[in-house]
Amino acid sequence: MNLDNLTTEKRNSRTTHLDEMSTQEILMIMNEEDAKVPLAIKESLAQIEQVVHKIIESFKQGGRLIYIGAGTSGRLGILDAVECVPTFGTKPEQVQGLIAGGLDAMMVAVEGAEDSESLAQTDLAAIGLNETDIVIGIAASGRTPYVIGGLEYAKEVGATRATVACNKNAKISQYAEFPIEVEVGAEILTGSTRLKSGTAQKLVLNMLSTASMIGIGKVYKNLMVDVQPTNEKLVERAKRIIMEATECSYEVASQKYLEANQEVKLAIVMILTDSTKEVAAEKLIAGQGFVRKAIN
Template sequence: MTSTSNPRHLRAELESLTTEAFRPELSDIDQLATLDIARLMNGEDTSVPAAVAQRLPEIAAAIDAVADRMSHGGRLIYAGAGTAGRLGVLDASECPPTFNTDPSQVVGLIAGGREAMVTSIEGAEDSKKLARDDLDALALTSADTVVGISASGRTPYAIGAVEHARRQGALTIGLACNADSALAAAADHGIEIVVGPELITGSTRLKAGTAQKLVLNMLSTITMIRLGKTYGNLMVDVRASNDKLRARSRRIVALATGAADAEIEAALAQAGGEVKTAILILLADVDAPTATTLLSTANGHLRAALRAAED
């Protein structure tokens, strides 16, 4: 009988987790003034970046491995349940508008599917088979990376995703908030951000959720930097899909080139709105077809394309 079907076994397992620990010193929190509770909560949150900092070498190693896979056509796939799954879906959904990635390049899977983003799907997190089915539906390959996300580090859906991905030869990362977790042990790269017990016992959408968000920010953002999706700290692959982003595109070209507004508008028009191409047109003094060819040869890396244009 598994821990998920044996209530006493599951209770004992949860009681052993740092993220589930009860803090008796906070047992009267509901009687405090609102401002005092806010101060307590804010103080708790300040400890999260320090916990992440302790795992930066592991995070960096995982990012380098992800970037290598993605540079050869692989995908980044997040898999989690509940808050962890929602955070993965959120991070994935931000990549197309920020880095102009195809929606299929960074994917978020949540136990229970789309409906689970807003509604609890009973039992979905307890199924390793569901994780296997979700990955099989994506036609997982050995070029891909699967990141299992679970605050407890014991969620069957996240562990099942990592185990199945590893059997397929994919790169695997296990992101948890407890030490010695089954999830981290199952993955090629285990990242355990131990933030300690929550302000509200077991509510891992708090510090644990914040820690997971910080790490996911790093995984996707620094991977995209490594893939040439930025020029310095400028989002040169931004997709101008609305008025705000079109204005941001013009500003990015201005910051990168120092060109006058009329020159920027002309370059963007030649480049079909592609920021990276417009910057290369202005800085290398080339036409749009040449800029496009240079960028293609440089695998989208603007600095490399600029160096090639100078040769």
């Protein structure tokens, strides 16, 4: 295995004396290096946009977004996937994250798992991957065998394939229809890709999932109208969202929230169109789940 050409493995010339720096110096240089990440992502916005369109297309066909990765990359995929449920009211299966070695690898590295191409194929087969799904392989190095195996299997079943890597001309890009390559430069701690590379991956995944959810009607204005009120804080947030969207009082928001069976989007349409729950539900169906279309 030759890692010489990987930017993620190179030494950062600014930090060759990292162990001699003061805490203040370490934090300042980390901050300065982190500031490079959004600028690197900006260069890949066109590719990210392409992938967003493909995710939306998949969702509209009843397909799923599946992240696959190992180590930090796999954990970030799972993090983005699980956050979609409370934020956008998605079903847990709509956005999924698979990590080499299974969920045990969230806490402790599973030896050899990321080096197995067949393991990813087994994992994807287990969730019934099909041609309506989109698989996004995540690897900072851009060469993880687990990810490559998963992308090969995705091609076999006809699923759409995209990747997120932190090296240019990444190996995994060769297995994707829509590669995203965000090169953020050498880490302050040589090879520790949980730093800038991990930050870049997290920001890209934020973009992919958020823009895609907006594209299927999960947002009205800039409000999370499909938020799931799973705790006291989120119940209050749901009511505030209704108030913000309709300019109604807290009392009206609370009343309609209950009448709508705690469905924020439905309550908003009820208020804005002065409709019953049943009529508002019909308007949402006609509007394909978009509040703006339903009220117009």
